Amino acid sequence: MKTAFLSSFVAASALILGACGSENVTTESDVTVPADAPMATDGPAANGMNATGTVMVGGAEMLPTRNIVENASESPIHSTLVAAVKAAGLVDTLAGTGPFTVFAPVNTAFEKLPAGTVDTLLKPENKAKLSGILTYHVVSGRMTAADLAKAITDGNGTATLTTVQGEKLTAKMDGTNVVLTGEGGSTAIVTQADVPQSNGVIHVIDGVLMPKA
DSSP, X not given: OHHHHHHHHHHHHHHHHHOOOOOSSOSSSEEOOOTTOOOOOOSSOSSEEOTTSOEEETTEEXXXXXXXXXXXXXXXXXXXXXXXXXXXXXXXHHTSSOOEEEEEEOHHHHHTSOTTHHHHXXXXXXXXXXXXXXXXXXXXXXXXXXXXXXXXXXXXXXXXXXXXTSSEEEEEEETTEEEEEETTSOEEEEEEEEEEETTEEEEEESSOOOOOO
């Protein structure tokens, strides 16, 4: 998966260097993605595909006609994330018009948290905290791998993304990997990019990003 993302990222970077007229991302390091930003459809795939060209995540087909919640619910490696979205009352939001860019932690990402963390967050009394953590993984607008590559380039190696939660994430290259860092110090690697949704795009990540508090 990491190799697949790198191929897409390198291809996107090449396109950017060859044509610097993209309007999807600001030229500053603090990224703004317009709501009507088009989704890249050409170039090497940044995700797994089956023989018919359908994007696969965790062995499940991701259909571009389905919304973020519908596709995530089909992914066997995102069952914890889906349970958290339901517990936080964010289903209607993430199934809405958007568009949204979601950095989606896999189940093993949640398993790396301290013991009992997930169970505690899923309790009704912690709904607000859980919602804050989840929306920290969401950026308004559709940000493709090409947009992220341009943002990192324009930011002299660092892209700053403002999340729906309000705090920021930073994105950098670390060797062949794109690494996201939360304000709370947590990090995650993008392992699968550009999973198309009817209301945005999902990028699969291997860690849970934490805000300051």
